[in-house]
Amino acid sequence: MTDFDPDHDPAAETALSEQWRALLARHALTACAIDRELGEAFGLGVSEFELLERLQEFEQEKPGGGERAQALANTVHLSQSAFSRLVARMEKAGLVRRTHCVDDRRGIYIALTEEGRERYRKARPVHRRILAETLGPEV
Amino acid sequence: MTDFDPDHDPAAETALSEQWRALLARHALTACAIDRELGEAFGLGVSEFELLERLQEFEQEKPGGGERAQALANTVHLSQSAFSRLVARMEKAGLVRRTHCVDDRRGIYIALTEEGRERYRKARPVHRRILAETLGPEV
């Protein structure tokens, strides 16, 4: 709420500003590269890949039949509505499967399909290579 | 083009992946906060503020009548088309002014209006406060 800092420090302000610009630049560079390469090769965007990765991780922890949507939505930095549509797209693409919970029929479980696991397995090395290329050089 | 690294190093791969996740999280947190607060208070988004800031910086360097669009587009991490529309929105809002170059009539100059300078002056402290709140705590 305070418009200008009580303890105004120009040097700290400049440092923060440059940190933010660097973050913006790295984010744009990497996200753009992922969208382009994974999009062309596997039909995946940044969010799609992130979701596949989360599902794969959850699957390793407990091999049950998927994970609650709510638990996943928080991990991909999307609004609730955007997440809902992301899952819908990926279900249509055959990468995940939605099933209503039996104990709480408001919620849904989201599980990888075999195709989803396979797609992730193939896309992962490309994703990691892009990270190495764009994040690796600490410019 | 190489699908999997010649020098495969699981530890380095994990480190890169976590670095990317942290970057995604920080970007989402900060960008979202900026969009919300600057949007409510000043009708500005992340890109709008960035452009105002670049224009203000260029203006200080050489107080001439603006900057070439091409030179600015590279600094805000937008596609050429998105940048074109960003400028159109901001011109409509009275924040910038477009003028055709006289020497090369393909290009345009983009200059701050008085309203644009004023809006930036007011928004800047809020922007910096958000950066301090979201980037400052090195979680």
Add this chain to the structure above:
DNA sequence: GAACGCTACATGCATGTGCATGGGATGCAA
């Protein structure tokens, strides 16, 4: 158990974005 509020997800709508393309301006070569 009826009514109410709350939660979990879906959807209508407005908007911002990237890709492909369009259209005018420039430069160069024949």
Add this chain to the structure above:
DNA sequence: TTGCATCCCATGCACATGCATGTAGCGTTC
């Protein structure tokens, strides 16, 4: 001059996103 490739910006289109709202299920209170 004419023709052609290129550059700079604008625009049609498809699509992803966020906000607001809708809908169905849960829980509590009386």
